Amino acid sequence: MTDYRLPDATQIGAVSLNVKDLDRALAFYRDLLGFRDIERQDGGARLSATGTPPAHVHLSANPDARPKPRRTTGLYHVAIRLPDRRALARVLLRLIAAQWPLQGAADHLVSEAIYLADPDGNGLELYRDRPRDQWHWDGAQIAMATDPLDADDLLAQADDAPWDGIDPGADIGHVHLQVSDLARAEAFYGDLLGFEVMQRSYPGALFVAAGGYHHHLGLNIWAGRGAPPPPPDAVGLEAFAVALPDAGSVEALVARLRDRGVAVEESALGPAVSDGDGNRVALVARSAWA
Numbered sequence: 001m002t003d004y005r006l007p008d009a010t011q012i013g014a015v016s017l018n019v020k021d022l023d024r025a026l027a028f029y030r031d032l033l034g035f036r037d038i039e040r041q042d043g044g045a046r047l048s049a050t051g052t053p054p055a056h057v058h059l060s061a062n063p064d065a066r067p068k069p070r071r072t073t074g075l076y077h078v079a080i081r082l083p084d085r086r087a088l089a090r091v092l093l094r095l096i097a098a099q100w101p102l103q104g105a106a107d108h109l110v111s112e113a114i115y116l117a118d119p120d121g122n123g124l125e126l127y128r129d130r131p132r133d134q135w136h137w138d139g140a141q142i143a144m145a146t147d148p149l150d151a152d153d154l155l156a157q158a159d160d161a162p163w164d165g166i167d168p169g170a171d172i173g174h175v176h177l178q179v180s181d182l183a184r185a186e187a188f189y190g191d192l193l194g195f196e197v198m199q200r201s202y203p204g205a206l207f208v209a210a211g212g213y214h215h216h217l218g219l220n221i222w223a224g225r226g227a228p229p230p231p232p233d234a235v236g237l238e239a240f241a242v243a244l245p246d247a248g249s250v251e252a253l254v255a256r257l258r259d260r261g262v263a264v265e266e267s268a269l270g271p272a273v274s275d276g277d278g279n280r281v282a283l284v285a286r287s288a289w290a
Contacts (some may be wrong), residue, residue: 004256006194006242007249008211013241013284014046014055014173015078016269019120019218020235022061029057032098033080033091034166049170054286055164056080056172058238058268065235067121071223072230073178073277075237077115077123082166088112088128088214089158091166092151105149110135110142110214112149120235135214142198142214144207174209175240176218179277180227182206185219188275192257193242216242229278239280241269247285254283 020027022043029035029047036051043062046055052261068074082088092114095102104115113127154221166288186206189195195208198215204222207215221227230236244250254264254271264271269282 004194005196006210006253007245009245009286010210010216011243012175012216013243013282014058014269014288015172015175015240016058016236016238016267017075017078017118017120017122018065019059019061019122020063020065021116022059022120024119025059025061029059032094034094035174036165050168052191056170060238060268062233062235065120065233066231068230068234068236071227072234073180073223074230074279075122076176076178076218076220076222077125078172078237078240079113079125079127079174079176080166081171082126082128082212083169084111084167085128085154085157086116086159087167088126089154089156090161090163091126093158094163105151107147107149108144108214109147109202110144112154114149119257121280122236123176125176129173129214132212134166138201141201142207144199144202144214146158172240174216175237176220177237177275177277177279178223178227178264179219179221179275179279181225182219182221183256184276189217189219192260192262193281197239227277237279239267239269239272239282241282241284242246243284243286245286247288250283250285 035047038046047057062258102116106113107235111127111129116124122182189208198209199207205220207218209216267282270284272280272282274280
């Protein structure tokens with residue numbers, strides 16, 4: 001174990017997703033969910049909840065991309081966090097009106113969540129947090145559960161205001177990854193990157209965070225212990241960013257990783273490292289996060 005911990009203000013930044021068809025992906029993320037264009041590029045796009053940087057979603061299209069094989073590591077879901085129940089209810093109502101298939105819903109005690117997938121099968125969670133003073137602890141672990149969601153009460157929070165896109169306060173709250181070995185993942189994300197374990201009682205899963213959040217990362221072996229990474233031409237997660245408070249924090253963590261023999265490479269999101277299962281983590285400063 002290590003005494004190094006990420007700064008409390010650390011959060012998840014942008015996620016970069018590989019998709020097969022950019023227009024189809026934009027019809028979902030922009031036209032249905034309500035993210036707004038920042039920039040269009042050849043075969044790609046950057047979107048945010050406000051339409052201005054920093055971006056929340058990077059889309060990169062490859063017409064030859066194939067589906068992600070089921071029993072592989074990689075993305076389990078990207079979790080889009082809404083600022084309150086009204087904002088979550090309005091997106092849920094829009095999905096229902098569009099007859100977009102939902103895969104589940106849950107009350108996790110710390111949050112309320114809706115589950116679905118994008119047109120490429122990339123898993124998504126839409127959720128809102130309960131206030132921190134309503135979270136409960138079981139010793140050193142935060143209390144989380146998978147209880148039924150009171151969807152009727154949630155939908156009652158929606159109003160009749162015209163739809164004008166996702167709430168500008170939306171962001172990426174966490175990312176949930178499939179890995180091949182939990183102990184190795186804990187060594188990487190905990191001992192090396194400096195996340196703290198918040199919950200380890202779910203079978204085959206581990207939840208880690210910075211600053212006392214319930215989780216910035218979920219890690220699971222539900223695809224099978226020793227599962228291989230997906231092929232490089234599969235749709236799915238290209239990388240996700242961990243946004244630290246400032247450039248000095250990023251430089252210190254990059255130096256720490258290099259001192260321990262971890263290869264640090266450049267990515268579209270910033271300096272990036274791999275967890276050994278094909279999941280790429282970019283390290284960015286919040287002030288420079290684009």
